[in-house]
Amino acid sequence: MSYEHFSSYYDLLMEHVEYEEWLRYMERIFLEHNVNVDHVLDLGCGTGELLLLMDQKGWQVTGVDLSEEMLSIAQSKLQMAGVTPQLYQGDMSELPPLGLFDVITIFCDSLNYLDDEEAVKRTFASCYKQLKPGGMLLFDVHSPAKIKAFDGAVFADASKDVSYIWTSFAGEKPLSIEHELTFFALTKNGYYERVEELHKERTFESGIYKSWLEDAGFSLVEITADFLTKQPTDESERLFFACRKIDAG
CATH class of the missing domain: 3.40.50.150 (Vaccinia Virus protein VP39)
Incomplete structure (x- = not known):
């Protein structure tokens, strides 16, 4: 991560x-x-x-x-x-x-x-x-209910300097979730750079x-x-x- x-x-x-x-x-x-x-x-x-x-x-x-x-x-x-x-x-x-x-x-x-x-x-x-x-x-x-509700959820937002897409799906372990984050950030030369990260969460x-x-x-x-x-x-x-x-x- x-x-x-x-x-x-x-x-x-x-x-x-x-x-x-x-x-x-x-x-x-x-x-x-x-x-x-x-x-x-x-x-x-x-x-x-x-x-x-x-x-x-x-x-x-x-x-x-x-x-x-x-x-x-x-x-x-x-x-x-x-x-x-x-x-x-x-x-x-x-x-x-x-x-x-x-x-x-x-x-x-x-x-x-x-x-x-x-x-x-x-x-x-x-x-x-x-x-x-x-x-x-x-x-x-x-809560367990919140983790389950994340599965399949997609969040997105766009602005001049940075936009993102946030996709969540069930993880491998019980009551776990994985979030795929993709950012499009405006660079100094006027182009947009794409970066990706994966975040994992789990509850009990x-x-x-x-x-x-x-x-x-x-x-x-x-x-x-x-x-x-x-x-x-x-x-x-x-x-x-x-x-x-x-x-x-």
Whole structure:
């Protein structure tokens, strides 16, 4: 999977996304469960949009992403806003010790890019180790219904500088999906360059995530859906997990 070209167009593809919804979700959890927040680790931080919003809340933020290109954009974006970012390149399932955090987040279905069960388990275990006692892990994933709905879907958009075609089809593993992205980008010499990338995602049933979280030591606070406080249904598209580290250190 390559992010060489995707990173350049990520913000364009995500311009409809309201990152404030994730921020409001976090604030609700913190208020309802009496969480004192100082330092937040955001795994799969992408181009830093959510990091910027977190910083504006007065939280100290650290970001990790697999893509060096994504992190380069995030660094420039944060520095332009007067923020000195702490950014690290790496795989969330092979996370090195970065310190102890009050909160760790994995948002915008970043966890779904781990299509191996053991990789998800390693991620949960590493998050547990790097949380302070009483700290929280917050993440969202595509629901099984959403993954199934992707199969056969085609998205497209055209503008002067860049156009894209996004085709999704079922992957080889259960509850997995593959996205073929084709971009046509205007170059400096006036020609359009065609680039292609393949992205793979996989999800699991909520009960499986719950079991893996408990095995890692977490106490599950709540599972909700679609940025709301409601319980997930068969029609829910995005599942949210709020978990707490309950040991004394």
